[in-house]
Amino acid sequence: GAVVSQHPSRVICKSGTSVKIECRSLDFQATTMFWYRQFPKQSLMLMATSNEGSKATYEQGVEKDKFLINHASLTLSTLTVTSAHPEDSSFYICSARLVDYPYNEQFFGPGTRLTVL
Amino acid sequence: GNSVTQMEGPVTLSEEAFLTINCTYTATGYPSLFWYVQYPGEGLQLLLKATKADDKGSNKGFEATYRKETTSFHLEKGSVQVSDSAVYFCACNDYKLSFGAGTTVTVRA
Numbered sequence: 347g348a349v350v351s352q353h354p355s356r357v358i359c360k361s362g363t364s365v366k367i368e369c370r371s372l373d374f375q376a377t378t379m380f381w382y383r384q385f386p387k388q389s390l391m392l393m394a395t396s397n398e399g400s401k402a403t404y405e406q407g408v409e410k411d412k413f414l415i416n417h418a419s420l421t422l423s424t425l426t427v428t429s430a431h432p433e434d435s436s437f438y439i440c441s442a443r444l445v446d447y448p449y450n451e452q453f454f455g456p457g458t459r460l461t462v463l
Numbered sequence: 464g465n466s467v468t469q470m471e472g473p474v475t476l477s478e479e480a481f482l483t484i485n486c487t488y489t490a491t492g493y494p495s496l497f498w499y500v501q502y503p504g505e506g507l508q509l510l511l512k513a514t515k516a517d518d519k520g521s522n523k524g525f526e527a528t529y530r531k532e533t534t535s536f537h538l539e540k541g542s543v544q545v546s547d548s549a550v551y552f553c554a555c556n557d558y559k560l561s562f563g564a565g566t567t568v569t570v571r572a
Contacts, residue, residue: 387567388565389552389562390552392559451512453509454506454507457505457506
């Protein structure tokens with residue numbers, strides 16, 4: 347149980363286009379989902395916390411108009427990278443927190459590799 | 464807020480060697496502690512966790528003990544295998560999940 351999927355796993359796009367990444371909790375409901383960014387050989391950086399039915403909370407330094415997050419249901423959150431540029435190339439990982447699950451444990455998706463040409 | 468400091472790598476070992484990765488944390492409350500593993504090109508997988516002082520998390524031969532007095536959660540494995548080659552992240556969950564910088568472990572046959 348507690349499986350999180352991401353789609354697509356890999357995307358290559360041209361500079362200036364927008365890319366949408368989906369994060370789904372497959373067998374549980376997640377009131378809260380998280381989006382992380384990981385640069386090569388570095389740790390995960392929390393970008394935003396997404397709560398179902400409300401606006402996402404962005405971490406300091408993350409542009410909310412650049413990284414649009416929508417959490418329309420208890421099993422789906424989306425991250426849209428708008429007008430992508432090469433510096434947005436990165437590994438994006440989502441996680442989901444199980445409703446009422448103890449210890450605030452998060453379950454991670456497999457990640458999406460974004461390459462902007 | 465909470466923060467995590469873990470041993471910098473990379474670490475290179477021979478098969479069957481003993482592995483230790485040090486991890487210390489700072490937190491305002493009583494956090495849960497985690498070790499995650501990331502294999503090349505993949506997302507994070509939970510390796511083990513501990514939720515209160517003196518708890519020992521264990522999985523796949525790895526162990527870590529929640530030491531409140533030293534605010535540590537060091538990861539150990541007595542005999543590593545080539546398949547243990549990965550990046551290991553220590554994490555602390557107080558009000559937010561914070562990760563250490565990651566330690567790259569390479570095990571040679």
